[in-house]
Amino acid sequence: MVRKILLSHGSGGRMMHELLDKFILKELDNEILREKKDSAILALGNKKFAFTTDSYVVDPIIFPGGDIGSLAVCGTVNDLAVCGARPLYLSVSAIIEEGLEMAILERVIRSVRDAAKAAGVKVVTGDTKVVNKGSCDKIFLNASGIGEIYYGGLSADRIKRGDVIIVNGPIGEHAISVLSKREGIGFNTTVKSDSAPLNKLITGILGASKKVRFMRDPTRGGVATTLNEIVKEMPFGIMLNESDIPLSNGARGACELLGLDPLYLASEGRVLVVVAKEDAGKVLRAMKRDKLGRKAKVIGCAVKEHAGKVFLNTVSGGKRIVDMLSGEQLPRIC
Amino acid sequence: MVRKILLSHGSGGRMMHELLDKFILKELDNEILREKKDSAILALGNKKFAFTTDSYVVDPIIFPGGDIGSLAVCGTVNDLAVCGARPLYLSVSAIIEEGLEMAILERVIRSVRDAAKAAGVKVVTGDTKVVNKGSCDKIFLNASGIGEIYYGGLSADRIKRGDVIIVNGPIGEHAISVLSKREGIGFNTTVKSDSAPLNKLITGILGASKKVRFMRDPTRGGVATTLNEIVKEMPFGIMLNESDIPLSNGARGACELLGLDPLYLASEGRVLVVVAKEDAGKVLRAMKRDKLGRKAKVIGCAVKEHAGKVFLNTVSGGKRIVDMLSGEQLPRIC
Numbered sequence: 001m002v003r004k005i006l007l008s009h010g011s012g013g014r015m016m017h018e019l020l021d022k023f024i025l026k027e028l029d030n031e032i033l034r035e036k037k038d039s040a041i042l043a044l045g046n047k048k049f050a051f052t053t054d055s056y057v058v059d060p061i062i063f064p065g066g067d068i069g070s071l072a073v074c075g076t077v078n079d080l081a082v083c084g085a086r087p088l089y090l091s092v093s094a095i096i097e098e099g100l101e102m103a104i105l106e107r108v109i110r111s112v113r114d115a116a117k118a119a120g121v122k123v124v125t126g127d128t129k130v131v132n133k134g135s136c137d138k139i140f141l142n143a144s145g146i147g148e149i150y151y152g153g154l155s156a157d158r159i160k161r162g163d164v165i166i167v168n169g170p171i172g173e174h175a176i177s178v179l180s181k182r183e184g185i186g187f188n189t190t191v192k193s194d195s196a197p198l199n200k201l202i203t204g205i206l207g208a209s210k211k212v213r214f215m216r217d218p219t220r221g222g223v224a225t226t227l228n229e230i231v232k233e234m235p236f237g238i239m240l241n242e243s244d245i246p247l248s249n250g251a252r253g254a255c256e257l258l259g260l261d262p263l264y265l266a267s268e269g270r271v272l273v274v275v276a277k278e279d280a281g282k283v284l285r286a287m288k289r290d291k292l293g294r295k296a297k298v299i300g301c302a303v304k305e306h307a308g309k310v311f312l313n314t315v316s317g318g319k320r321i322v323d324m325l326s327g328e329q330l331p332r333i334c
Numbered sequence: 335m336v337r338k339i340l341l342s343h344g345s346g347g348r349m350m351h352e353l354l355d356k357f358i359l360k361e362l363d364n365e366i367l368r369e370k371k372d373s374a375i376l377a378l379g380n381k382k383f384a385f386t387t388d389s390y391v392v393d394p395i396i397f398p399g400g401d402i403g404s405l406a407v408c409g410t411v412n413d414l415a416v417c418g419a420r421p422l423y424l425s426v427s428a429i430i431e432e433g434l435e436m437a438i439l440e441r442v443i444r445s446v447r448d449a450a451k452a453a454g455v456k457v458v459t460g461d462t463k464v465v466n467k468g469s470c471d472k473i474f475l476n477a478s479g480i481g482e483i484y485y486g487g488l489s490a491d492r493i494k495r496g497d498v499i500i501v502n503g504p505i506g507e508h509a510i511s512v513l514s515k516r517e518g519i520g521f522n523t524t525v526k527s528d529s530a531p532l533n534k535l536i537t538g539i540l541g542a543s544k545k546v547r548f549m550r551d552p553t554r555g556g557v558a559t560t561l562n563e564i565v566k567e568m569p570f571g572i573m574l575n576e577s578d579i580p581l582s583n584g585a586r587g588a589c590e591l592l593g594l595d596p597l598y599l600a601s602e603g604r605v606l607v608v609v610a611k612e613d614a615g616k617v618l619r620a621m622k623r624d625k626l627g628r629k630a631k632v633i634g635c636a637v638k639e640h641a642g643k644v645f646l647n648t649v650s651g652g653k654r655i656v657d658m659l660s661g662e663q664l665p666r667i668c
Binding site: 002003004005006007008010011016020023024027028030032033039040042044045046047049051052054055056058059088089091092093094095096097098099100101102103105106109110112113116118122123124125126127128129130131132134135136137140144146148168192267329333 | 337338339340341342343344345350353354357358361362364366367373374376378379381382383386387388389391392393422423425426428429430431432433434435436437439440443444446447450456457458459461462463464465466468469470471474476478480482484529531621665666
């Protein structure tokens with residue numbers, strides 16, 4: 001293992017997984033942590049709950065379509081929702097750089113408030129720390145959350161060959177939005193972050209089918225990394241059809257200009273749903289009834305070939321293996 | 335309100351309370367947040383749970399008697415314990431500066447592991463973010479926690495005139511330890527941080543008396559600020575006897591040298607227990623049975639005089655009002 005922490009240790013990709021698997025998870029090992037889900041599943045009283053945490057260090061803190069406040073609430077709500085939990089309560093903790101304009105803090109707090117209202121969750125506890133100028137970059141947030149499990153058994157282990165993979169809309173717009181603001185790049189059209197609370201969409205999905213196997217939001221490392229996490233060590237491969245993957249013209253243009261692969265770009269309002277083939281139609285229809293699922297599409301399926309790997313049927317008729325993100329594509333995207 | 339964030343907004347004192355009361359709590363208002371306890375009290379399933387969060391930005395990250403890892407676990411465990419909750423589960427989230435020595439991260443993670451083991455809690459979920467060099471100072475941690483309430487009704491509202499205030503040991507050693515390391519000041523003796531998980535001590539206290547009214551750990555802002563928070567708008571005052579307040583020789587020397595008032599120094603392994611006078615003896619005996627309570631002492635009581643204020647009978651026979659921390663005594667102490 002390298003002797004110093006690199007940006008790529010926080011990218012969501014291969015180096016982060018190595019750091020987690022070889023060291024952090026090993027040291028802190030217990031049966032709940034070992035599950036490596038987006039949320040821990042806990043028995044509290046007579047029910048099951050999901051518990052999750054995420055820190056947010058996005059740069060810039062305000063970007064087209066959102067800011068670090070809305071991102072923190074949506075990100076944590078979504079981590080609960082993809083586990084089949086109804087998000088209930090959030091904590092929000094801020095680390096603020098001395099000298100931050102009060103107006104910026106006010107905007108961020110109002111975004112937290114509005115996003116929490118939109119998601120139907122309550123912020124019930126918090127913390128504020130201030131560090132000397134230069135000791136952090138404007139503001140970092142942490143949001144931890146608790147949700148009640150209402151749909152049990154979601155697990156990558158339940159995925160079978162033939163199962164279908166659906167995404168609820170165009171991918172990568174969050175990353176493009178943050179990147180364009182950070183680098184001061186004006187594309188032809190402004191790409192807005194897709195950041196949104198997905199809990200209502202997901203309730204619709206889970207109400208439509210008892211055969212949803214697994215869900216995950218493709219944040220750091222994008223669709224490619226998320227699907228690689230799912231397929232690793234599984235007795236099936238995941239086939240994606242490039243022509244089916246929804247991508248907005250704005251995001252496509254930005255990717256071409258900057259040489260970025262959209263499959264590795266973070267979304268913050270997208271969910272990958274793995275469902276039995278016979279229920280795919282029902283799930284698609286349920287998704288399209290929600291405004292966050294209007295553009296839902298089947299993008300691939302679990303197949304016999306290339307077990308343990310993700311591969312792409314390209315628009316040009318070729319086929320290529322899609323690996324986990326290696327190194328760093330875009331730091332501080334969430 | 336001032337237009338920029340100042341260090342004193344994070345000090346635990348008056349400016350932080352103004353920021354919280356006038357803005358953050360107002361915007362995010364709900365019945366749980368309004369309680370302003372160290373932890374939110376939530377009904378989950380058929381039981382009550384405490385949920386809390388804290389971010390840790392201590393500088394330096396390693397200090398005599400602990401490091402940011404042990405501090406994060408102990409701090410969050412204690413916030414649960416003082417609410418009458420049995421700490422069960424923690425999340426730990428790290429924001430790491432690019433270039434941090436891997437050996438330092440390893441030390442911090444091992445401290446998290448050891449402190450969690452000592453406190454009997456499980457770290458069940460986490461997150462790792464890496465930011466560019468210069469965008470944060472080495473490593474910041476967030477620890478959120480969930481504990482099951484086993485002793486209901488602890489509330490400052492239940493405090494009555496005549497109730498007694500007990501502390502489990504010498505105050506301010508955490509702050510002195512961090513400060514001496516940061517400033518490179520060598521005192522005659524090394525003052526070690528008092529940072530420790532208090533949940534077992536507190537279980538003993540709550541097992542000894544049904545008349546414990548309230549508990550809080552005097553962290554940021556110290557004993558003075560914590561007692562001012564308790565007494566604010568109450569129909570009683572809090573009288574402290576300076577000669578009864580336990581203070582080690584090392585901490586006393588450091589305070590004299592640096593012109594610091596020990597009443598405002600953060601402790602991270604101390605708890606203020608408010609208990610009915612008739613049960614004070616039982617509670618003291620229970621505390622002294624635990625190694626973290628050997629030096630427990632009654633330091634004051636709730637009285638008729640100076641309602642809403644804290645006052646000190648000084649060793650020289652005088653009397654002075656002890657206000658909430660105003661401005662900033664020591665930044666980045668936790």
